[in-house]
Amino acid sequence: xxxxxxxxxxxxxSLGWMMKRLSARLDEEMNARLAPHGxxxxxxxxxxxxxxxxxxxxxxxxxxxEMAAYKVSRALDQLEGLGYLxxxxxxxxxxxxxxxxxxKGEGLAxxxxxxxxxxxxxxxxxxxxxxxxxxxxxxxxxxxxQETWRTPxxxx
Amino acid sequence: xxxxxxxxxxxxxSLGWMMKRLSARLDEEMNARLAPHGxxxxxxxxxxxxxxxxxxxxxxxxxxxEMAAYKVSRALDQLEGLGYLxxxxxxxxxxxxxxxxxxKGEGLAxxxxxxxxxxxxxxxxxxxxxxxxxxxxxxxxxxxxQETWRTPxxxx
DNA sequence: TATTGTTATACTCTATAACTATA
DNA sequence: TATAGTTATAGAGTATAACAATA
Numbered sequence: 001x002x003x004x005x006x007x008x009x010x011x012x013x014s015l016g017w018m019m020k021r022l023s024a025r026l027d028e029e030m031n032a033r034l035a036p037h038g039x040x041x042x043x044x045x046x047x048x049x050x051x052x053x054x055x056x057x058x059x060x061x062x063x064x065x066e067m068a069a070y071k072v073s074r075a076l077d078q079l080e081g082l083g084y085l086x087x088x089x090x091x092x093x094x095x096x097x098x099x100x101x102x103x104k105g106e107g108l109a110x111x112x113x114x115x116x117x118x119x120x121x122x123x124x125x126x127x128x129x130x131x132x133x134x135x136x137x138x139x140x141x142x143x144x145x146q147e148t149w150r151t152p153x154x155x156x
Numbered sequence: 157x158x159x160x161x162x163x164x165x166x167x168x169x170s171l172g173w174m175m176k177r178l179s180a181r182l183d184e185e186m187n188a189r190l191a192p193h194g195x196x197x198x199x200x201x202x203x204x205x206x207x208x209x210x211x212x213x214x215x216x217x218x219x220x221x222e223m224a225a226y227k228v229s230r231a232l233d234q235l236e237g238l239g240y241l242x243x244x245x246x247x248x249x250x251x252x253x254x255x256x257x258x259x260k261g262e263g264l265a266x267x268x269x270x271x272x273x274x275x276x277x278x279x280x281x282x283x284x285x286x287x288x289x290x291x292x293x294x295x296x297x298x299x300x301x302q303e304t305w306r307t308p309x310x311x312x
Numbered sequence: 313t314a315t316t317g318t319t320a321t322a323c324t325c326t327a328t329a330a331c332t333a334t335a
Numbered sequence: 336t337a338t339a340g341t342t343a344t345a346g347a348g349t350a351t352a353a354c355a356a357t358a
Contacts, residue, residue: 014276016182018295023179025302026172095334095339126297139174141282146181251316251357
């Protein structure tokens with residue numbers, strides 16, 4: 001299918017369709033850049049969170065990212081295996097773990113920030129500085145508003 | 157997690173993160189409104205395409221929506237079972253099917269357009285008319301630009 | 313030999329909830 | 336009784352490719 005045909009579809013789907021399209025594409029871009037570091041989108045999200053907010057328990061990570069406990073557990077196995085972070089015993093509770101980045105994990109931070117910047121830059125390339133600011137502000141308003149939505153029941 | 161904490165994360169993820177968030181929410185909203193009609197997002201996309209562009213072959217639907225043939229086949233079973241469209245023999249080729257909406261399918265069109273309008277309206281509620289126009293125009297530019305991207309190989 | 317459409321099969325992903333060990 | 340974390344297992348969704356019919 002050519003670009004012109006695709007562009008017609010863009011009109012069809014309006015705001016929602018376009019955002020969905022862009023999101024899917026951004027995921028691809030992120031995955032391609034994260035794979036060389038051994039990360040996928042889940043472990044990337046955790047790594048960013050840990051780098052910024054450590055020390056964290058696993059449950060705290062799960063709450064922050066709204067990620068199920070079993071996914072956190074699995075992603076931490078992966079990240080620990082790669083040597084980017086470590087589970088330490090929590091002095092306050094023998095069942096909890098304290099998650100911290102390793103030195104290698106700290107060293108990964110610039111690369112990860114680079115990936116984010118690169119992908120967002122690629123996305124926003126067609127926009128002027130002022131437009132980027134505007135778009136970010138508007139999207140932010142939409143995200144905040146959406147937090148208070150009540151989705152209708154499917155049975156009606 | 158409270159709204160304030162979520163709002164911090166919004167900043168973290170920038171444009172891409174916010175779009176992803178909104179897309180996921182819009183899918184929920186769409187699904188909740190489509191379920192009473194017996195549709196999901198795939199069959200909805202097909203139904204909209206068929207209503208607008210019939211007659212279509214199954215492969216034409218697949219190309220238009222970039223949907224795998226087996227998914228088209230499965231969704232058409234569903235839509236035909238609900239009586240919204242029908243597979244007719246193609247006079248030009250005995251292996252192809254001609255897909256057309258039924259009268260019932262045509263009757264569904266206003267409801268489907270209503271769903272799209274409702275969800276997009278809910279999404280765009282925090283924006284002024286001018287801002288909506290602006291956002292749509294900018295997103296459109298991003299979608300068109302993204303079509304020409306070359307995603308880097310994961311092995312590098 | 314290629315194409316249309318269907319189906320079987322295998323694979324991945326996700327969710328659930330059962331489980332251990334603590335508190 | 337509730338919580339932190341792990342794991343087994345079942346289910347849903349996805350992709351692959353084999354298939355029959357036709358071109």
